[in-house]
């Protein structure tokens with residue numbers, strides 16, 4: 001498997017671990033060989049045959065796909081590593097099927113987890129698929145934490161990109177994901193400036209009382225790149241470590257759209273299920289030295305309660321990142 005050779009010194013994302021994944025070494029994402037979690041026709045726009053890749057370089061407290069993203073530590077079953085040519089054939093078979101046509105599914109959509117951590121494998125699947133159907137569209141769904149080199153490869157590969165921006169404030173981003181925000185904003189700006197035609201939309205998850213104050217600066221940031229770039233605000237639903245946190249309300253989501261428009265954005269909407277019940281966790285005064293931002297402190301409280309003892313959160317340098325309690329967290333509810 002020559003095409004996986006670069007995994008012998010993995011630098012695919014900004015954690016730049018440099019580990020030899022082919023020899024079983026693991027970095028922050030804890031993945032060795034690429035793994036498919038599942039694959040299915042999916043009706044959410046852009047309609048697609050979606051391949052969910054296992055594993056992630058983030059440890060987001062709110063993760064809706066935690067069973068996939070926190071593999072292999074959560075003991076969940078995955079499909080495994082499969083021959084890229086077979087996956088290409090399978091994808092095209094489903095896209096051309098009666099149901100695929102009825103759904104107007106027109107592309108392979110790589111999601112996860114985070115597909116960047118398996119980029120050479122994905123390139124191989126796309127290459128094989130385009131040998132069968134040269135015009136095949138491809139979507140890449142990302143948390144944006146890739147290196148500039150990986151971003152260029154993703155742009156080369158894709159027709160569309162769905163790009164999550166989880167926060168604007170670095171402390172909030174760290175508290176929520178375990179990683180710094182700078183590379184995400186850098187890559188978001190690069191795509192908005194240089195590959196606008198490939199941006200399906202930026203997706204901004206809104207978590208009540210946690211990243212609400214990021215909506216204005218994030219909107220301003222995107223408007224300063226190009227006011228016509230599409231932005232979707234996604235309503236938080238109680239999940240994973242934040243399973244007890246209340247869901248977003250419709251009023252909050254509309255307020256986000258209004259704020260974004262007041263910052264100059266012209267192509268904004270919100271989506272998702274709203275109004276799910278929960279209770280807001282109290283702030284951990286213990287963390288006041290680690291986070292200036294009070295919302296970051298509230299978020300980090302959830303991480304602390306789930307066993308994360310490194311604050312500000314930084315999964316790259318965390319001494320327990322190979323025995324991370326967040327990756328082993330099993331929620332009681334899932335929405």
Ligand code: SF4
Pocket residue numbers: 010011012013014015016017018019026027028029030031057116117118
């Ligand atoms: S976290 Fe990123 S750099 Fe580290 S091993 Fe995983 S993909 Fe490679």
Ligand code: SF4
Pocket residue numbers: 059178303307308309310313314315318319320321322324325326327
């Ligand atoms: S314990 Fe370490 S690796 Fe786990 S979430 Fe916290 S900072 Fe990240």
